[in-house]
Amino acid sequence: MPSLVTATVLFVGLIAAALAAIPAASRPLMVAQAMVPPTGMMDAQHPMPLNERYLKRFPQPARVGDLIGLPVLDLNSSTLGHVRQVVRTPLGEIEFIIEYSRWWGWFGRPVAVPLEVLGLEGRQLRSLDWSPREYAVTPTWHESGATPLPPGASVRVALGRQ
DSSP states (O other): OOOHHHHHHHHHHHHHHHHHHSOGGGSOOOOOOOOOOOTTTTTTTSOOOHHHHHHHTOOEEEEHHHHTTOEEEOTTSOEEEEEEEEEEOTTSOEEEEEEEOTTTTSSOEEEEEEGGGEEEETTEEEESSOOHHHHHHSOOOOOSSOEEOOTTOEEEEEEOOO
């Protein structure tokens, strides 16, 4: 008596053979849709520490020199500012210094943003955990013992999706 696995493999093989016999022009088009919400959309219903959310976003290595100048967007794709530099604080934390402005990133003031709140999407960064209001109330950044990272250094940036 064949096992369930054997029966399943046989069934899938028969379906594949039947589809191969149909000419390509007359085959039905199959489309699948992913039901995954955009990053950050359901965070209010499932609170977790910032560092834990960062780790669940599959951080990938990125060269600091490639991050300098990238735009930072909010969840509505409005530009909050551009990355000016990446620094390491005296406590060992990585922060992005962003020229923040309410006017689409123009005429901004530098603010320090933790690495954990940003996600990389192609050639831009998305602010996943901070709203524009949080950027507005963040004090202006002044070099207070933070060490700028060289352009060849690598940091692990989370992935974002919209």
